[in-house]
Amino acid sequence: MLVSITPLAEFAYNNGVNVSTGKTPFFANYGFHPKFAVGDKEGQGLAIADNHAEWLQKGYDELKAALTVSQERMKEYYDRKHCAPEEIKVGDQVWLDNRNIQSQRPARKLAAKRIGPFKVLAKIGKQAFKLELPHTLKIHPVFPVALLSLKRDDPYERDPPQPPPEVTPEGDIEYEVEQVQDSRRHRAKIQYYVKWLGYNEWTWEPYEHLTNAPELIADFHRRHPRALRHPQVPRPPRT
Known part of the structure; x- marks a missing residue:
């Protein structure tokens, strides 16, 4: 059934007015609107042809109506999310x-x-x-x-x-690491399992993303001396 109505769906879409352009794809490409008219013609009055034509017209009308409803819903959703300039x-x-x-x-x-x-x-x-x-x-x-x-x-x-974001001297927005819990090797790189201040989620991050948290990383390694360590993280002096 889906295969049989696919051409109708494509025709309905291309012959429907686009909300952004105000034109149908057909008109935008070719400068005219194709006619969708099938039915009884002279010498072609077979009942089966009329029934098929009626089925095609009904399918086209239903698809066009569904497309219109979809476009209206998309417009309503966009309007709810965005302010009008005025x-x-x-x-x-x-x-x-x-x-x-x-x-x-x-x-x-x-x-x-x-x-x-x-x-x-x-x-x-x-x-x-x-x-x-x-x-x-x-x-x-x-x-x-x-x-x-x-x-x-x-x-x-x-x-x-x-x-609570901070702004760096370069003008970038920076966020604070609250805690470091674990480390691992992922794709040949050392990552740390961290919690960001103000959030409940934990994420795995490469060391390069944590350059503003050297003390927390050092504290993690003091608590877990056998954990995987990034080469740039200094080791405590031997006693």
């Missing part, structure tokens, strides 16, 4: 999605999904805003509205929980 005004406080900001936290899933809030200084064009960023965060201060979310007033004066 919602954000100069002077507002906004959260910044950090997907384009370099982080020293190697486990990307643990990094704060947004940072801030920051004050809006100016509207740039129709879809971007300039933010007041700390001088240590050395990145361009203009961002598209898709990366911004308005800081809403909370009657209980609560802010979303945020881990």
